Amino acid sequence: MSRVRLPAVVSHPVRLLPLSFLMLILVGTLLLLIPAATTQSGSAGFVDALFTATSAVTVTGLATVDTSAYWTPAGQGIILFLVQVGGLGIVAISTVLGLFIGGRLGLRTRLVAQTEMHVVNIGEVRPLFRRVAVIMIGFQLAIAALLTIRYREEYFETWADALWHGYFDAVMAFNNAGFSLNADSLTTYAGDGLIILPICLGVFIGAMGFPVLAELFKDWRNPDRWTIHTRLTVWGSIMLLVIGAAAFMALEWSNPATLGALPWHERIISGIEGGVMPRSGGLNSFDWGAVQGETLSMGTVLMFIGGGSASTAGGIKVTTFLLLGFVILAELRGDPEVSIGNRSIGPAVVRTALSIALISVMLVTSTTWLLMLLTDFSFEDVLFEATSAFATAGLSTGITPDLPHSAKLVLAALMFIGRVGTITAASAFVLRRRVTRYHLPEEQPIIG
Amino acid sequence: MSRVRLPAVVSHPVRLLPLSFLMLILVGTLLLLIPAATTQSGSAGFVDALFTATSAVTVTGLATVDTSAYWTPAGQGIILFLVQVGGLGIVAISTVLGLFIGGRLGLRTRLVAQTEMHVVNIGEVRPLFRRVAVIMIGFQLAIAALLTIRYREEYFETWADALWHGYFDAVMAFNNAGFSLNADSLTTYAGDGLIILPICLGVFIGAMGFPVLAELFKDWRNPDRWTIHTRLTVWGSIMLLVIGAAAFMALEWSNPATLGALPWHERIISGIEGGVMPRSGGLNSFDWGAVQGETLSMGTVLMFIGGGSASTAGGIKVTTFLLLGFVILAELRGDPEVSIGNRSIGPAVVRTALSIALISVMLVTSTTWLLMLLTDFSFEDVLFEATSAFATAGLSTGITPDLPHSAKLVLAALMFIGRVGTITAASAFVLRRRVTRYHLPEEQPIIG
Ligand SMILES: [K+]
Ligand SMILES: [K+]
Numbered sequence: 001m002s003r004v005r006l007p008a009v010v011s012h013p014v015r016l017l018p019l020s021f022l023m024l025i026l027v028g029t030l031l032l033l034i035p036a037a038t039t040q041s042g043s044a045g046f047v048d049a050l051f052t053a054t055s056a057v058t059v060t061g062l063a064t065v066d067t068s069a070y071w072t073p074a075g076q077g078i079i080l081f082l083v084q085v086g087g088l089g090i091v092a093i094s095t096v097l098g099l100f101i102g103g104r105l106g107l108r109t110r111l112v113a114q115t116e117m118h119v120v121n122i123g124e125v126r127p128l129f130r131r132v133a134v135i136m137i138g139f140q141l142a143i144a145a146l147l148t149i150r151y152r153e154e155y156f157e158t159w160a161d162a163l164w165h166g167y168f169d170a171v172m173a174f175n176n177a178g179f180s181l182n183a184d185s186l187t188t189y190a191g192d193g194l195i196i197l198p199i200c201l202g203v204f205i206g207a208m209g210f211p212v213l214a215e216l217f218k219d220w221r222n223p224d225r226w227t228i229h230t231r232l233t234v235w236g237s238i239m240l241l242v243i244g245a246a247a248f249m250a251l252e253w254s255n256p257a258t259l260g261a262l263p264w265h266e267r268i269i270s271g272i273e274g275g276v277m278p279r280s281g282g283l284n285s286f287d288w289g290a291v292q293g294e295t296l297s298m299g300t301v302l303m304f305i306g307g308g309s310a311s312t313a314g315g316i317k318v319t320t321f322l323l324l325g326f327v328i329l330a331e332l333r334g335d336p337e338v339s340i341g342n343r344s345i346g347p348a349v350v351r352t353a354l355s356i357a358l359i360s361v362m363l364v365t366s367t368t369w370l371l372m373l374l375t376d377f378s379f380e381d382v383l384f385e386a387t388s389a390f391a392t393a394g395l396s397t398g399i400t401p402d403l404p405h406s407a408k409l410v411l412a413a414l415m416f417i418g419r420v421g422t423i424t425a426a427s428a429f430v431l432r433r434r435v436t437r438y439h440l441p442e443e444q445p446i447i448g
Numbered sequence: 449m450s451r452v453r454l455p456a457v458v459s460h461p462v463r464l465l466p467l468s469f470l471m472l473i474l475v476g477t478l479l480l481l482i483p484a485a486t487t488q489s490g491s492a493g494f495v496d497a498l499f500t501a502t503s504a505v506t507v508t509g510l511a512t513v514d515t516s517a518y519w520t521p522a523g524q525g526i527i528l529f530l531v532q533v534g535g536l537g538i539v540a541i542s543t544v545l546g547l548f549i550g551g552r553l554g555l556r557t558r559l560v561a562q563t564e565m566h567v568v569n570i571g572e573v574r575p576l577f578r579r580v581a582v583i584m585i586g587f588q589l590a591i592a593a594l595l596t597i598r599y600r601e602e603y604f605e606t607w608a609d610a611l612w613h614g615y616f617d618a619v620m621a622f623n624n625a626g627f628s629l630n631a632d633s634l635t636t637y638a639g640d641g642l643i644i645l646p647i648c649l650g651v652f653i654g655a656m657g658f659p660v661l662a663e664l665f666k667d668w669r670n671p672d673r674w675t676i677h678t679r680l681t682v683w684g685s686i687m688l689l690v691i692g693a694a695a696f697m698a699l700e701w702s703n704p705a706t707l708g709a710l711p712w713h714e715r716i717i718s719g720i721e722g723g724v725m726p727r728s729g730g731l732n733s734f735d736w737g738a739v740q741g742e743t744l745s746m747g748t749v750l751m752f753i754g755g756g757s758a759s760t761a762g763g764i765k766v767t768t769f770l771l772l773g774f775v776i777l778a779e780l781r782g783d784p785e786v787s788i789g790n791r792s793i794g795p796a797v798v799r800t801a802l803s804i805a806l807i808s809v810m811l812v813t814s815t816t817w818l819l820m821l822l823t824d825f826s827f828e829d830v831l832f833e834a835t836s837a838f839a840t841a842g843l844s845t846g847i848t849p850d851l852p853h854s855a856k857l858v859l860a861a862l863m864f865i866g867r868v869g870t871i872t873a874a875s876a877f878v879l880r881r882r883v884t885r886y887h888l889p890e891e892q893p894i895i896g
Binding site for chain 2: 293294297298301327330331338347348351352355358359365368369372373378380
């Protein structure tokens with residue numbers, strides 16, 4: 001621990017993040033309350049506008065109303081804008097915080113040097129923000145192009161319609177936000193690999209997170225030289241995708257309400273979707289309310305884990321999840337240090353990971369409990385919904401529109417906390433770099 | 449970390465524990481298979497005998513058959529014997545392991561000194577075992593006396609019957625094992641404070657654990673001088689009892705299937721029972737299958753937390769639970785060290801606590817998942833059952849007798865792992881005291 005005072009830019013984003021997101025949600029709510037935004041007579045309901053704005057800004061995708069019928073194209077454009085700004089904001093801010101935390105991309109030493117003079121050159125951060133925006137929007141445009149061509153070919157009469165749907169869906173996919181211009185999300189396209197697979201690719205890449213994408217761009221040929229963070233995220237994401245898709249197919253293969261209705265090659269496409277989407281995508285070509293109980297619990301666990309750090313995905317994050325696995329491994333083996341590859345992981349990081357996991361469990365558990373008090377839905381539906389909100393995943397068994405106002409507000413709060421909270425918690429780690437002036441005597445309570 | 453080779457007696461109990469429990473379960477199964485043990489023609493079913501023996505040795509109390517009707521008094525005596533030996537074994541062995549781990553009661557330094565000569569004086573451990581047995585059996589006899597008097601007065605014609613029930617129930621209460629000589633557990637005595645309260649007291653004291661009881665005996669007048677372990681266990685247990693009972697009463701007060709049927713002062717007695725029993729007691733005077741969904745999830749959480757270390761209660765343990773709370777607190781505050789009272793808690797203890805909590809979550813989750821595949825019961829019933837088995841709590845919504853053989857075997861395995869596993873995990877902490885010869889370079893992956 002070095003004797004470093006924190007520069008304003010570090011403590012700033014940490015405090016600024018919740019505030020700026022709150023502002024954005026407020027602006028979004030007001031915009032959605034404009035009568036032209038809704039097809040209803042008068043303006044939209046306040047709670048629904050607030051919920052939709054929160055869901056969009058946190059790139060979740062849970063919807064209390066039918067996006068295609070309740071909102072006009074103007075309203076849908078506002079949602080698109082909120083998702084775009086929210087997604088960029090999350091990735092950019094958490095990337096900058098990540099640099100301070102993890103010292104990746106070689107920036108850390110420079111920043112520390114500046115810190116000691118209590119001067120930070122904001123000019124060093126701006127090109128990074130620009131790079132984040134260019135990479136993210138580039139990916140979105142590429143996927144939008146693929147979708148537009150297929151939409152024009154198969155589903156829409158005009159290029160204008162195809163482009164609007166293609167661009168909207170690409171932005172949603174890459175930002176891991178689950179809003180759709182169709183009442184039934186992707187159901188019309190179920191089994192169409194030229195639609196489902198690009199969308200899944202968008203979700204998967206968006207869920208990697210900017211630091212990983214940036215490192216892959218620079219050095220994808222040499223997996224041996226990747227940082228631990230990139231290795232954990234890449235291999236962990238692939239592992240979760242393969243396990244999730246395989247288990248989904250095994251459980252749902254003969255379920256007539258989901259995969260069972262499709263020819264076998266389309267079942268594989270939907271199976272891949274079933275493995276990708278809970279990693280925080282939120283779009284669906286089949287009904288999550290109709291899957292087996294076992295599939296629903298698996299989806300709950302996948303949503304809870306979520307995607308990569310500094311990405312548009314939520315959850316406790318792949319690195320946190322894998323790191324905790326390595327901690328358990330070290331504990332069972334009796335190793336004095338937690339090591340991954342040939343790097344050791346310090347106890348402060350272990351403590352942060354632990355805290356994030358436990359706070360998340362407590363948040364989801366207490367929200368589930370609250371929703372049980374407020375509604376009559378089944379335990380598994382309510383647990384799935386709460387996990388989806390916390391992990392900003394956006395999947396639902398279909399109960400969202402039927403929730404009472406109180407439950408909608410609880411879920412909106414959880415989306416906000418789930419999105420802003422884990423980043424803030426991770427950043428608190430930075431704030432701990434301070435001088436310890438004394439040590440208390442140690443004592444070891446019996447554990448277990 | 450000192451350069452200490454492990455004495456045989458340390459590595460022994462750790463390895464010996466699973467083996468000796470396995471042996472005891474085998475012996476118990478064989479005894480229960482003797483035709484005289486069962487009221488059935490021929491001998492008892494093998495899976496039911498194995499399940500009952502496992503449930504008794506691990507002091508759980510889950511029962512696939514009606515203890516009062518399926519087993520003869522001889523069979524019930526075998527169950528009583530298995531609970532008595534299992535409970536004493538757990539407390540004695542984990543107390544000794546606890547000494548090695550935590551250095552309480554001043555024994556540690558002596559043991560470490562001997563360790564360096566590779567000699568351990570088993571004579572030092574024997575008086576401790578004797579003290580455990582005396583205290584535990586003393587408590588059981590006191591509660592047996594209270595129950596016997598009331599049983600004779602109100603429920604049984606002969607002193608012999610009253611004594612048999614009184615002693616059996618006292619052993620079950622103090623050992624936190626949920627077997628009952630009545631088909632409907634304590635339902636006949638619902639609201640009778642002279643039965644329910646002594647049983648709750650037995651469960652509560654039994655769940656404290658021997659190290660705490662020993663310290664309280666020596667020094668109950670000076671809470672300021674208690675070890676952190678005793679403070680955490682005592683205040684944590686009282687806190688969980690009060691919160692559990694208050695929430696139980698609030699949720700069930702007007703439920704006609706539980707408290708609603710009783711006069712108000714009896715509701716309070718049943719409410720206290722509702723707060724105590726999930727802390728691993730397993731006896732019940734009302735139907736846990738008839739409680740509200742919110743109450744059931746609260747019971748699940750209380751069972752998962754469980755009782756004190758080196759006690760007959762299961763779960764992750766009160767100290768582990770509270771310690772994790774202090775870790776989160778330190779993390780949120782940005783404190784470099786985790787401290788409780790005026791003691792600091794080292795990162796190795798934090799890591800052990802974390803590992804126990806996470807492995808436990810994984811065990812319960814995967815068993816719940818397996819039970820969903822094997823049966824058609826609802827998610828919350830199956831989760832409650834799996835948690836009850838893992839935490840050796842013994843409560844059930846009533847599904848145990850209707851489970852298929854496969855599910856019974858899965859639960860038997862979980863009771864065994866739940867009982868033996870957390871102690872072993874805690875002891876692994878001891879095994880980690882070894883010399884680190886090199887340090888890997890540190891790296892900090894982004895978390896959250
Ligand atoms: K999402
Ligand atoms: K029990």
